[in-house]
Amino acid sequence: MVEYSSKLLDRTFGALADPTRRRILAQLAKSDECVTDLARPHAMSLAAVSKHLIVLEKAGLVKRHRKGRVHSLALEAKPMKEAQAWIDRYRKFWEGNLDQFEKYLHKLQTKETKQDDDK
Amino acid sequence: MVEYSSKLLDRTFGALADPTRRRILAQLAKSDECVTDLARPHAMSLAAVSKHLIVLEKAGLVKRHRKGRVHSLALEAKPMKEAQAWIDRYRKFWEGNLDQFEKYLHKLQTKETKQDDDK
DNA sequence: TTTATATTCAACCATATGGTTGAATATAGT
């Protein structure tokens, strides 16, 4: 059995549960950015974004590199890997449904083919 | 570009951010269960578990089937699929790192092989 | 009908979350 660090998953899923933080991660997926640049597109104060960054940092989803007064943030996606691995245990539950659907589609297609053959 | 329903992701990740709720999902992965049975292993009141179930239900992660006074809960993993698809956009970031690590391991192994050859 | 069981509801509490504003701090530029 795989062991999952409960607190790490709490923090990771918790960090991902906010749309602002997900958008920040999307920004960082394109390139590293400083706090001010990250904050610009968000309709909230710089301090609010700063707090979101601290949440992401505590979850290990971003890393901070100070260069003078400018803090450059970088995406660190490894905790997501853990989260995805956790979710993946439930994959069969939605794929099960997909299988049913695909079988249904296949049945339909077979019928249609037979009808085509009858032409 | 894929569209992600922000509120659905909020609810899904939010629901997954609690260890009790993750354990409940794990219970339901084995078999459907009623509220009382689900609550038994958790060190908290039945009402507390009942609330967690409502959170999971609102996130679409469980479905409830009433049969008389007994509510049977069933896992509904489809929202997780959305969540996983969202996370999957960041896969290259950790796989990138993994590649680096694997290259490093390969370099080590090559060295060791050379040493072995020297014996 | 009475009693027991399954579940939720309502009120409450402590703490967390997500936002604000104004002040503090640190570094850069002139």
Add this chain to the structure above:
DNA sequence: ACTATATTCAACCATATGGTTGAATATAAA
């Protein structure tokens, strides 16, 4: 030295979260 910029800190606020307890509701069983 002075001024401007980047970022955080601190205090505050409203609402959400995760728990409790006791009462309410609905169904089952005696």
